[in-house]
Amino acid sequence: MTLSPARVRILVAALLAVSFLGALDHTVVSTSLATIAGDLGALEHMSWIMVGYTLAATVMLPVLGKLGDVIGPRLVFVVSLVLFLVASLACGFAPDLGWLIAARVVQGLGSAGLQLMSQTIVARVTSPRQRPRYMAVIGAAFPIAIVVGPVVGGLITDYWSWPWVFWINLPVGLVALVLVLAAVPRLPGGAHPRFDVPGSIVFTVSLVGLILAVTWIGDDALRPAAIVCAVVAVIGILALVAIERRAAAPILPPRILRDRTILVCLGLSLVVGAGLFSVVAYVPTYVQMAYRTTATVSGLVPIATVLGMLVSSLLTGWLVSRSGRYxxxxxxxxxxxxxxxxxxxxxxxxxxxWVPMVVMAAVGIGTGAFTNLIFAVVQSAASRDDLGAVTATTNLVRQIGAAVGTAVVGGVVGFAVAAGLPAGLDAATLTPAAARSLPETVQEGIGQVYHDVFAPVFLGLALVYACGVGIALLLPSARLSDEMPASSPPVPDRQPA
Known part of the structure; x- marks a missing residue:
């Protein structure tokens, strides 16, 4: 569908507002987490407030992507936004942790639909050549949310009350809903009307098992459960292969994995997940301990990273849209x-x-040069009827990379720090504030331990990006087209063997 330039700009503005709403919710809540869990009397289980949201937002990506291809992305997008707003209202009224976690799961499901369908809708109404610029604008929601989210969450918690962390979504979301209904055109579904229900169920269970296994494996108390989840994931993946080989319309169409450009972009998405998210998650701890700063000051380093990423992404999107070369x-x-x-x-x-701030800003600039661009490139290699599936797969690979990378880095850092601390110090109870209250010589020793532990971690993540260089070199030397995406020819149903 071809839209006028003015209509496209209104559409992108509406999609940006909604994407920012979903991205901001995650970062705002993180600041208020301890307050929420304390008020509900469940401090020991507060991580589930985030885990439930993240699980739902991750495992539903392929299902929603395929659903968008079958019935059209507009309907999935609108329903996701309504679910997100209803769940936000329910979160604020939560009387206990169980209610809140259930509402957060629904909220995460809605957030996944908002993120994914925003990218899919842009792909359906723009040419590949136009896409990088608009993808960069919509992708700006994530780094901006990282910068402003914790501040907004802190202000709301301190001066209002934690339910407003969720209720603040309602006025913004209702305005965004009006914009979306007016700006997003009615986009038809694809040429593959069947939906793979068995494959969707098995895939979801397998992915939940995989993510929980990776998340829990570092906790001694939860390690047996992590092993069970890993076994469930392996069995589920084997079953999924058998189901998808017989499915008339598989949830992850094998044809999208036969294209070199798509495979390369999936590899680069894995690099972003495993490399960037691990850095953003643990650099503040490193700075607080190795540089002996406060939590507030330590936040300057990841802020420098995401600002570098933001500027680079917008500039790259504009340059690629001008030349078509990527x-x-x-x-x-x-x-x-x-x-x-x-x-x-x-x-x-x-x-x-300021030295690590400058260096990490360079890491952000490098990552931003391709983190949103790969969505435009991967969509250019797919037919219109597979845009949702290929976009979902790219997002999913990034999320899996982030989960695995963060878990591995966290495990390595936790084990190495515990082994390297001076006698008498317990890594489990040593907070940055406690470390700053110790004698100067002990502080220097702790800082050196963290410096020595993180040095090989940084080298390992550098190796991940170095592999990304080799992967990126496999991209074809081509230009993005000015032509709108075409539908693929209908695929005849395959009968079970």
Missing amino acids: RLYPVAGTALAALGLTAMALLPAGMPL
Whole structure:
């Protein structure tokens, strides 16, 4: 469907508002987590407030992507927004943790639909050449939310009450809903009207098992449950292969995995997940301990990272839309990020804080050069009827990379720090504030331990990005087309063997 430039701009503005709403909700809640759990009397289970949201937002991606291809992305998008708003209202009225977790699961499901369908709708109404610019604008919601979310969450918690962390979504969301109903055109479904219900169920169970296994494996108390979840995931994946081979309309169409461009973009998405999210998650802890700063000051380093990412993403999207050439940016971006992380590993202890800020800004610039661009590229390689599925798969690979990368880095850091701390210090109870109250010589020793532990971690993440350079070099030297995406020819139903 071809829209006028003015209609496209209104559409992108509406999609940006909704995407920002979904991204902001995650970062706002993180600041209020301890207050919420304390008021509900469930401090020991507060992580489930985030885990439930993240699980739903991850495992539903392929299901929603396929559903968008079958019935059209507009309907999935509107329903997701309504679900998100209803769940936000329910979260604020939660009388106990069970209610809140259930509402957060529904909210995560809605958030997944908002993120995924925003990208799919842009792909349906723009040409591949136009897409990088608009994808970069919509993708700006994530880094902006990382910067402003914790501040907004803190202000709401301190000056209002924690239910408003969720209720603030309602006025913004209702305005966004009006914009969406007016701006998003009615987009028909694809040429594959059947939906793979058995494959969807088995896939969802398998992915839940995989994510829980990765999340729990580092906890001694939860390790047996993690092993059970891992076994469920393996059995589920084997069953899924058998189901999808016989399915008339598989949830993950095998044809999208036969294209070199799509496979390369999936590899780059994995690099972003495993590399960037691990850095953003643990750099504040590293800075607080190695540089002996407060939590507020330590936040300057990830802020520098995401601001570099934001500027780079917007600039890259504009440049690619002008020329149509895209191969240079993933190659140069992964190389710059690898060099930045290598520099982080080689920085001596005791450097001024602005030094790691500059280095991590370079990592953000490198990552931003391709993190949203790959969605435009992967969509250009798929037919119109597979846009939802290929976009969902790219998002899913990134989320899995983030879950695995964060779990691995967290396990390595936890084990190495515990082994390296001076006698008499317990890594489980050593907070940054407690460390700053110790004698100067002990603080220096703790800082050196964290510096020595994180140096190989940074080198490992640099290696992840270095692999990304090799992956990016496999992209074809081509231009993005000015032509609108075409439907693929109908595929005849396959009868079970």
